[in-house]
Every structure is written in structure tokens, then in C-alpha cells.
Amino acid sequence: MKKALDDCQKVAGSKATTLITGESGTGKELFARLIHDLSPRKDKPMVVVNCGALPETLLERELFGHEKGAFTGADDQKLGLFEAADSGTIFLDEIGETSQAMQVKLLRVLQEGAFTRVGGQKTINIDVRVVAATNKDLDKIVHKGEFRKDLYYRLNVVHINLPSLRDRREDITLLAESFLRRIARDLNRLFKGFTPEAINALKIYSWPGNIRQLENAVERAIIMSDSDRIRLEDLPPEITEIKTNDIQIGRSLKDAQEHFKKNFILQSLSLCGGNKTKTAKILDIQRTYLSRLIKELNIEA
Ligand SMILES: Nc1ncnc2c1ncn2[C@@H]1O[C@H](COP(=O)(O)OP(=O)(O)OP(=O)(O)O)[C@@H](O)[C@H]1O
Ligand SMILES: [Mg+2]
Known part of the structure; x- marks a missing residue:
């Protein structure tokens, strides 16, 4: 850039x-x-x-x-x-x-x-x-x-x-913050910023629509938010949705469940910047249980 x-x-x-x-x-x-x-x-x-x-x-x-x-x-x-x-x-x-x-x-x-x-x-x-x-x-x-x-x-x-935006992920935070400042000002709203989880979600997403899509996502989040920080749940669903369509049919249910679990935990971990305590909290499980799952599912955390 x-x-x-x-x-x-x-x-x-x-x-x-x-x-x-x-x-x-x-x-x-x-x-x-x-x-x-x-x-x-x-x-x-x-x-x-x-x-x-x-x-x-x-x-x-x-x-x-x-x-x-x-x-x-x-x-x-x-x-x-x-x-x-x-x-x-x-x-x-x-x-x-x-x-x-x-x-x-x-x-x-x-x-x-x-x-x-x-x-x-x-x-x-x-x-x-x-x-x-x-x-x-x-x-x-x-x-x-x-x-x-x-x-x-x-x-x-x-x-x-x-x-593409996915090839310059290091710029996502700055861009998102500058859109937040500008759009919030235009809409007469006051924001302190994004929660770390929201920022991480923006950094993980693939952004097929690039900067225009990011700008629109921030605008939507501002409109949806009723707090002074943009939270994960304020972001458009396509950004926080976990992509499960890579699970092929023709596999056992157990296999598919494991695949999903692994993916889901991996993405939750990246969302929390690798912090297991935070991830366990979001997943609503014990930290020790999370550690066990990470080991069982061979997740490289
Ligand atoms: N570096 C940037 N900083 C801030 N905003 C940007 C930046 N680049 C693009 N934008 C914003 O993103 C939106 C899309 O930009 P633009 O219309 O120039 O893209 P484009 O490549 O022409 O897209 P398309 O191929 O769809 O026509 C605009 O609202 C623009 O202001
Ligand atoms: Mg254009």
C-alpha cells in the first residue's frame, strides 16, 4: 500500500x-x-x-x-x-x-x-x-x-x-478505526473503539469486498451497537460466521463433528489472540477442558 x-x-x-x-x-x-x-x-x-x-x-x-x-x-x-x-x-x-x-x-x-x-x-x-x-x-x-x-x-x-485487504491484514485495525471515527462523527455517535475480539474478528476475516466491505461493516456495526465500544456481536454475521462448508459429506458423523470442533476452537482461539482463558470464557467451558480438547484434537495453538 x-x-x-x-x-x-x-x-x-x-x-x-x-x-x-x-x-x-x-x-x-x-x-x-x-x-x-x-x-x-x-x-x-x-x-x-x-x-x-x-x-x-x-x-x-x-x-x-x-x-x-x-x-x-x-x-x-x-x-x-x-x-x-x-x-x-x-x-x-x-x-x-x-x-x-x-x-x-x-x-x-x-x-x-x-x-x-x-x-x-x-x-x-x-x-x-x-x-x-x-x-x-x-x-x-x-x-x-x-x-x-x-x-x-x-x-x-x-x-x-x-x-487485497486480506494481503494487508496489518492495515485492518488502522482502517477500521479511522472509519469508526469518521462514520461515528457523521452519525453523531461517540465510541471508544473496538473490543479486542471485534478487532481480531476483522483481522481474521477474508474480505472478498475489500476496503469497501470493511467500511460498510463498520457502518453497520455503529448502527447496531448500543454501547460505546464495537463488540463482536455488532459485526455483520458473515464476518463472525464460522465457515463449515469445508466439511464433506460421505464422512462419519463423529469425523464431521471433530472437524467442526477443531475449526471452531481454532477460530475462537485466534479471535482471542491465542489467550486460552478468554477463549474458554467465550466457549463457556472450563479452561482445563479447553486444554484437553486442544490436545485431543491436535490443535496447534
Ligand atoms: N486506502 C483507503 N483508505 C480509506 N478508504 C479507502 C481506501 N481505499 C478505498 N477506500 C474506500 O473504499 C471504497 C471503495 O473504493 P473504490 O471505489 O475506489 O474501489 P474500487 O477499487 O474502484 O472498487 P470497484 O472495483 O468495486 O469499483 C470507497 O468508499 C473508498 O473511499
Ligand atoms: Mg471502482
Whole structure:
């Protein structure tokens, strides 16, 4: 993450086309804005286009504009988003969703800084900084022939990859606390923080929706909480739920029970940071019994 921030700062000063990759919710749009805001273009427009949201013909009209009479209903000339972004930045989100024909047109803009409006002849020159993003593995779709290699190279002048939240667990506490402060303030609530169990649960969870999901989870917890600390039970169920779907059918009941028990105890232990007294309390069993179970089930605590 620190590297991604440093890279943003470095590339902001240049006009280099920048490709931001990362899973959903890792902050691609936030970083694109950061690049724009740190750049000499910061007082010029930043235009955001979701390339995956529109069918090709509509996307083309949106991006490049059209001349009067270009198609039925084109009563007037309309400027496109590239022209709107002139001297500023255009953020092409979900670039991996664009059709082959659109990729050719984008390549021309990147190579020549020029395009023609739909139904037009005139070449229009613009000065736009392009930042593109995708949560697809572009390497893979280039390999499969679904994405043009030449466009990929043009986009990939600078590449910033945002790590998934599960690969930067050390940041979870800080992020959660800063969301808590901000959202609590917005909702006019006062909080002292999270209980250690709640924080541990956040650190153990796999976060398929990354930072966006964490932000939403904290907001929900604030709304659900009636104390001055966010507790385990305030967190959304999917975060505290134990995943048992890895128990295969076709095994004996005893086997399945043992598997569940082991998993459950392991996760409870990590929740309590390995503290057996606390874990026993949560499980509502004696500490000595917990120690016996740990030994019997071969749990590496
Ligand atoms: N480093 C960060 N610190 C604080 N908040 C962040 C950070 N990164 C992302 N966020 C927040 O997480 C949410 C998701 O970020 P963003 O929309 O930029 O993700 P994305 O990668 O574009 O997701 P998607 O692929 O789903 O479009 C936003 O509310 C954003 O403000
Ligand atoms: Mg996004």
C-alpha cells in the first residue's frame, strides 16, 4: 500500500498513462482521484467513465461525442467525455470490459491524442491524461486474445496494483478505526473503539469486498451497537460466521463433528489472540477442558 501511494505521487507529476489494477473495493477510483489531485491538472476536470456500463455504440457516443445527424435522434452536435476532459484527466474504469472495436479507438486516442466524433470527419486533438482501471487480470485476457496487446502496452506505461485487504491484514485495525471515527462523527455517535475480539474478528476475516466491505461493516456495526465500544456481536454475521462448508459429506458423523470442533476452537482461539482463558470464557467451558480438547484434537495453538 505504501508502495502504491509512493507510485501515485511519482506518476502524478507526469502525463504518463496509468493502469490501476486490484480486486473490487480496493480503492482504484480513490487512487485515480489521488493521482489527478496531486497532478498539475488538479484544477482541470477529472471525468469518470464506466466502460462496462454501456453497450458499445452508446459508449462510443459518450466518449467521442457526435455530429448533428450522425444517427436518428442526433438533432444537435454533442461533445464527448474526452473533450470534456481536455487538459484534465479521464478515468476509464473497467477498461477490461471494452469491445475489440472500442479498443482500436482508444488506442488511437492514446497514440495520437486524436479522435473523430461519431458521424464526423474532422480530427480532434486533445490533451488528456488517461488513468484506466480494471479488476480483471489483463495479462490473462490479452493471452486469450480478448484484449489487444498494443492497447495493453499503451495503458500499462505505469502500473499500480492495489493489494487485497486480506494481503494487508496489518492495515485492518488502522482502517477500521479511522472509519469508526469518521462514520461515528457523521452519525453523531461517540465510541471508544473496538473490543479486542471485534478487532481480531476483522483481522481474521477474508474480505472478498475489500476496503469497501470493511467500511460498510463498520457502518453497520455503529448502527447496531448500543454501547460505546464495537463488540463482536455488532459485526455483520458473515464476518463472525464460522465457515463449515469445508466439511464433506460421505464422512462419519463423529469425523464431521471433530472437524467442526477443531475449526471452531481454532477460530475462537485466534479471535482471542491465542489467550486460552478468554477463549474458554467465550466457549463457556472450563479452561482445563479447553486444554484437553486442544490436545485431543491436535490443535496447534
Ligand atoms: N486506502 C483507503 N483508505 C480509506 N478508504 C479507502 C481506501 N481505499 C478505498 N477506500 C474506500 O473504499 C471504497 C471503495 O473504493 P473504490 O471505489 O475506489 O474501489 P474500487 O477499487 O474502484 O472498487 P470497484 O472495483 O468495486 O469499483 C470507497 O468508499 C473508498 O473511499
Ligand atoms: Mg471502482
